[in-house]
Amino acid sequence: QVQLVESGGGVVQPGKSLRLSCAASGFTFVRHGFHWVRQAPGKGLEWLAVISFDGNSEYYADSVKGRFSISRDNSKNTIYLQMNSLRDADTAVYYCARDSKEYRFGYSDYWGQGTLVTVSS
């Protein structure tokens, strides 16, 4: 069965960096793109970024463009979110999600359980 497991969350000071990981299993990893979505405490969902199946295309929300970077390692079936210059407003649960379509972009059909990032001094 499809499984996505995020890791790497924790408490980090403002201005610092953090890298989140998402390990995928149960399907053919190289056929799918992946998304990162976050949810601040008590708030709605905010889409952050997507990477294509081959890693050649990436798109970002304006709120994180230039600070966050999505990448993938097809040899490890893992997706990453590199987060730099973190701010208090980046405090949230971060979810990775599989893109539904093979070889193109679609919606998020399977989600991980999320990892909490707290930005605080």
Add this chain to the structure above:
Amino acid sequence: DIQMTQSPSSLSASVGDRVTITCRASQDIRSFLAWFQQKPGKAPRSLIYYASSLQGGVSAKFSGSGSGTDFNLTISSLQPEDFATYFCQQYNSHPLTFGGGTKVEIK
């Protein structure tokens, strides 16, 4: 960027009620709209894609309709396990965007 507006932001309903949630896009998104359900402390779960297609394993009491800019999610007969928050998302163009959510509570 495409703005997604959901209404209402919350509603109270009874078990057995028929409930409809609306999502409006700021521009034409054809049928590239998904609906998600989220329960407290849990990850979102996909319910509907391409405006009206049911995700595998999802109960047929959920249905979606609409195209262009106006969309609906209907729950035909609300059950205790359906009390949750529902989000729409457009995937017509990047950046993808979510609606603000609709919290369905027990009356």
